[in-house]
Amino acid sequence: MPRPTNKKYCFLLICLVHFFGTSQQNKLDSLKNEIQTHTLKDTIRAGLLIELASEMTYSEPNEGFAFIEEAIAISKKNRWIKGEALAQRQKGNLYYVAADNLNALEAYQKALVLSRKTPNKQLESSVLSNLGNIHADLKEYDRALENYRAYLETSQAMGNRSEEIKALSNIAIIYNDTENFDEGISYLNKALTLAKDEENDLFIAAITNNLALAYKNLGEYQKALFHYQEALAMARKIGNKYIEASALNSIGKINVLLKNYTVAETNASKALSLSKAIGAMEWEADSWEVLSKVYEQNGKMTEALNAYKEHIQLRDSVLNEEKKSELTRKEMQFQMERQQAVANEEIKRQELVKNIYLIGAILLVLLAIFGYYIYKRRRDGLEKKKIAEFNAKVSETELKALRSQMNPHFIFNSLNSISDFISKNDIQQADDYLIKFSRLTRAILENSEKKSITLNEDLELMELYMQLEAIRLENKLHHQITIDQDIEPNNTLVPPLILQPFIENSIWHGIAPKNGDGHIDIKIEKEGDMLKYVVDDNGVGQPKKNMREKKSNGSFGIKITKSRIDILSHIKNKKGTVNLMDKPEGVRVEITLPLELQF
Template sequence: MKNHHNQTMIIKQKKATLFVVFFLFLCFLGFSQQSKLDSIISKLRVYEERDSVRARLLVNAAWNSIYENEQDAFVYVNEAVDIAKEIQWDWGLVVSLRQKGVNYYVQRDYLSAVDTWQEALKIAENKNVKDKLLIASIYNNLGNVHADFKQYAKALENYKQCLHISEQVGNKENNINALSNIGYVYVDLNKIEKGIVYFNKALLLAKDESNKRLIASIIKNLGDAYKLKEDYNKALSFYEESAKIAEDIKDKYVASSALNSISELHIKLGKYDEAQVYSEKALQLAKEINTVEWQADSWKLLSDVFEKKGKTKDALKAYKNYIQLKDSIQSEDKKVALTRKEMAFKLERQEAKAKAELEKEKLYANLILTAAIFVVLGSIIAYVLYKRKRDAIEYRKIAEFKTKVAETELKALRSQMNPHFIFNAMSSIGDYMIKNDLETANEYLIKFSKLIRSILENSEKKWISLEEDLELTKLYIEIESLRLKDKIFYTFLIDKSIDVENTMVPPLILQPFIENSIWHGIAKKEGKGTIKICAKKNEKHVVFSVDDDGVGRKKGLKQLPNHTAMGVNITKNRLAIINNQDGFNNSVKMIDKVQGVRIEVKIPLELRF
C-alpha cells in the first residue's frame, strides 16, 4: 500500500503557540485525512470484525474527532491499540500508539504523550518495524515536545534522528521540516548564524519542491533570525516576501504572524502610519483564524502606535484588549512552566533509576567473578553486600523524602497561583475599567502585578526574610480588601525582639489561613471585620497567629472549597517537611472564639546570619 504523510500543522495552530516549530507528522495507510468523521463512524458500525481494517478506521476516527470530542478520540484509539495487540499487528500497534500520543499532546498532557511515543519507538525497534517514515514522525513529535519545554539538547537529538531517517528514504518534505525545526532550535539557543544555515538549506529544498506554504514559513523564520541580529532592513524584506506568498496562497496563519512582525519593525523605524496599517490587517486575519496569541500581539502593537501618535484614549483601549487576551495566554504559560518542572523532575528520576540499574548490574558481575576466584572471601563479600543493602535503603528513604519535598514545592506554587484568585482579581480590574474608574483600576493592577511577580520570583526559594513575607502578605490583604470594598481592617503586631530583616520564613506560609479568615469569616459577616496578625519568638521558635472576628468555623468553614482546603493541607505538609529536616516540633492550632477564629503556626527560628 501507499504511504500518505500528513503534516499536522493544525495542532500547532489550534494551540496558538510558535508556528515556526513546524509539524507533528501523522502517517496513515490506506485512508485519507480528509474523510469525514460521520462517514468513518458509519463504516465502523457496519464493519465489526476486529482486524487491521477496523483498527485503521479507529485511528482515523481518533484523528478526526481529536478537537471535537477528546473523550471519543481516546475511546477510538484505545480500541485500535487493543485490536493491534490481539492480532499481533506490530505496525498497527506503533501507528495506534503514535495517535494516542497525539491525543495526549492536544490535551496538553505532555508527559503521557512522551511516554506513549517512547513506547511506540521501543516496539518498533524490538519488533523490527521497517516503516522508516513512521519512526521518523515519532522522533519529530518527541523533538517538538522537548523544544516546547526548552530542552534543546534532547530536541536536537530527536530532530537530527528524524532528518537522518528522512534523508535515507529520500523524503524531501520531511527533510524540509526537520531542517527548519533544527534551525529554529539554534536560533532559540542564540546560535543565529547556525540557524540561518539550516533555514537556507530548508528553503532550497522547499523551492525545489515548489511548496509555497513551506517557503512562506521558512522565509518568516529567516526574518525572525535577522531581527534578532538587529538587521532590520533585511528582516523587513523577508517578512514582506513571506506575507506576500502567504496571502497569495491564502495561508492566514503565516500571513498574520508576518504582518505583525512587519508592524513591529516599522515601529522600530519610526514609521507609525505604516505600522498601524499592518497591525490592523494582522488583527483582522488573527480574528478570522481565532489565534488568541497573535490577536494579543496585534493589540499590543496598536497600543504602541497610538501612544507614539499621542492618541492616549485609543492606546488605552488597545492595551486593555491586549491585557484581556494576554491573561489567558499567561495562564497557559504557567501550566507549561509547572509541567516543565514536572517533566525535568521525571527525566532526572529516570536517569537516576537507569544509573542505579547499571550500578546494580556491575555489582552482580563483580560478585560472580569474585566468587569464582575468591571463594574464601565469601564471608567478607556477604558483609559488604549487607552494608550496601542497608545503605541503599537509607538512600531510598532520602530519595523518597526529596521527592515529597519536590512535589510539595510544586503544589505550594500551584496553591499560591490560585486560579480563582487570579480570575476574580482580573474581573475586578475589568469592572473598574468599565466604570471608568481608571485610578482605582490602575492601583489594583499595580498591586496585583507586584504580588504575582513576587510569588513567581520566590517560587524557587525555600526561605525569605520575614520583612519580605510581611510585605507580600500585606499586599495580598490589600488586594482582597479592594474586592470587598474596604470591608477589612488589619493590623500587624511584630515582637520588637524579632529582627525582621534577618529572620527567615517559608514564603507566604500564612496566606491560606488569611484567605480562610477573609472569605469564610469576614466576607460572610455583616459589617466590617478585623484581622490581626502577630509574631512572637522564644529561644528556638517563631510563633505566628492569625486572629479574626468573623462568623467562625461553624458557619464559615464548615465546608471549605477544594482549593482552600488544599492550601491549608499543603501548608501543613510544608511544616511537616521542615519538622523532618530540622527536628523541630512545628504545629498548627485552630482555636474557636466567641466570634471568629484564631490560628497559631509555630516554625523554627531561622536566621540569615
C-alpha cells in the same frame, strides 16, 4: 528580557517525520483517493493512513485520529512493528498539536519501545526528539538538548537532510528559550539554509517564524516584523493554519509595542478566528491578550477587561501545573519500567545459563544458585533506591504544583472590583487596581517554577496583595511588617506566598466584619535554625472556640499551606509548625520554617 512561556515555536518542537517524505497540502485529496481505492488491510494501506494523518497534523488534526487508529490496528494485525511505531509517533504528534501533552507522552513512549525492536536508528532518534519536546515543555532543557543532539548526530551520519533541519531547529529553540539568542539565531540560520536548498516550504515557514521570535526577544522589532510577515505569507501559501495563527498573533504583539494599535487589532482578530477554528487554545489566549492591550489603549476598558478574562482562563487551562506533575510522574514510571524490563531479560539469560550447567554437575548448580541470590539482593537494593528517588521527585513536583496555585476567588473578586470601578466611571482607580493586580499575577506566575524566593521578594508580593485588599476594603485595612535585625531579607530563602492564606483569613474573617479600621502586624524572627512568622490581627475574632477551629482548619488555603510546610519539613529534615491562637480581640498565627540561606 522576557522569554516565551508556552509552545510558541511553531516548528515542530513536534518533529514530524512523514512515512513517505514531506508532502504539500495538495496531497491530501490524492491520499484519500488512494485509501478509498486500496481497501485491503495490509501494510500498504497502513502506510497511506499514517501519511494522510501526518499531512493533516496542522490543518485538520482532530480528523487525523480516526486514520491513525486504523493504521495501528492494521500494523498490529500484520505484525508490522515499524508501522506500529510510526503510527504511535504520529498519534503523539496529533495530541501534541492539540496541547494534550499527557496523551502525547504516552504515545511517544509506546513508539520508543517499538522503535527499539527495529534496526532503524533514525526512527528511534526521532522519537527521542519527540520526547525531548516534552522535556522542553517541562523546562528540563539539559535533557531536551541531549535528546536533540543525539537526533542531529544520527541524522547527519545517515545523510538525512530533512531530519537534520528539524534537529537544528529544535536545538535553536532551546537556546532561544534560555535567552542564548546568538546561538539560537546561528542554528536557525543553518536550518534555514538547508531548508531552502531542499525547497521545503513548511520548514522555511516554521524556521522563519522562530527566527522572527528570536529577533523580537532581542528587541529588534523591525527585523522581527519582516520575518513574521514572510512566515505568514509562506504559511498561507502552503495552507498551514497553525503557523499562520502564530504569525498573526506575533505581528499583533509587535504592532502593540510599536503603538500601531489598529494594525495590531486587525491581526489579533484574524488570529483569534483562526485559532478557534483549529482548536489551538494557546494561540487563542495570545489573541485575547493582544486585544486586551489594544482595547485598553483605545480607552475601551470594559472590552479590555473582558478580553483579559478570556486570556486568563485560556492560559490557565494550558499552564495547568497538575498536568505537568502527572507528566513527570508518568515519564519516570516509564523509565523505571524500562529498567525493570532490562533486568528481567538479564534474569532470563542467567536462568538459561544455569539450566545448561545443571546438566554438567551439581556443584555448578549450587554456584549458579548462590550467584543468582547475590545478584537478586543487589537488584532489590537498587530497586529500593530507585523507588526512593522517584518518591522524592514526586514530592518536589507536587510542591511546585501547590506553589503555582492562586486563589480563584481572589482573581475573580479582583476582576469584579475592576469591573465595578469601570461601571462607576472611576477609570483612574480601575487602571491603578488593574496595574497592581497584573504585577501581582505576573510575579506569582514567574515564581511558580521556583522552590523558594528571597524573603525580601516574598514580602514585596505580600505588600502588593495587601494593597489590593485595602482598596477593596476602602482603606480600612492597615498593616505593619517588622523584621528581626538578625535576619538578612535578601539572603534568606522562603517558599513563595507562604503567609498569604493566613493574611487572607485575617482580612476577610477578622477585619472585614469589624466596625472601624483593622490592623495586621507581621513579625519575622529567627529562632536558632528556624525562621518564625507571626501574624497578629485585631479583627472581630470568634467567641466560640470550636467554631473558630473548625473554620480555620477547614480553610482550603491553610490546608494547602500546612501540606507545603509538611513537605518542606520532610525535605529539610526539620519540623515546621503552624499554630493558630484566639485572643480577646483578633487572632494570632505563629509559623515556623527551616531557615534557609542563599549564600
